[in-house]
Amino acid sequence: MQNVATATQGLRALNPEQVDAFWADGYLKVGKILTDDEIECYRAEYDRIFAEARAGKVNFRNLAIDNTDDLDAKNKAGKQLLQIMQMCEQSILFRRLVGDDRILDVIEDLLGPNIQLFHDQGLWKPAYTGGPVHWHQDNAYWRCSPPNLVSAWLTLDDVTRENGAMQFIPGTHLQTVGHGKASTSNALLDSGDQADTSRAVVVDLPAGGITIHHCQTLHMTEPNTTPNQRRAIAIHYMVPGTRSLRTGDYLGVSFGRPLLRARI
């Protein structure tokens, strides 16, 4: 993996040690980037969109159970991991978030000056019932080439291991591993015993904080066993020209989403 940005230009948001840490570990804790007022606005909008989804007005999946379109089954399942693809198409606020300079400056330090949105997803783990995300590399879902996408994961609630903070295994972005269907839900993949969980690092964050991860870094989040909900959005960025080796539609993901930064 090479650090494209530092070779060619000055850094905007990260220092050289952070850039090197990202390329060595495949993830980086950046910390809080939103103000308290912004967090309140984003929470209200997030809650509005998920309430509309639960009422059947916005498409969503409950990744904690097998893929189904049955609204009642999705809403009433004992485990809940609700996913809305493209929050940025539901709301001008989330459209602004995916292009927020505080995030893009970090992404530019890692990917260079040409940045395209791949897609985003709201991932909500309600209190007590929030389901797990098993160990996986994002690119096992996407099969993108070149495999060099970078994601910003932003939480709107304080997160610890117990309510679904991100956990990473450092250095795993350097090698692709195989995945199978998860035992809990056929909507999720699981890299099984290829994840050396003894090396896992839990990244606690305050509300309004972000972590960044590479599309091959093994990561997971545990079930939410706490009285506190966990509202998060993952925003996936790529260099223009990235393509997928998949055939057919994948959850409406498109390579025609906005070019967010370009140096012509």
Ligand SMILES: O=C(O)CCC(=O)C(=O)O
């Ligand atoms: O939000 C979660 O629980 C998992 C997020 C994730 O796997 C990702 O952003 O790639």
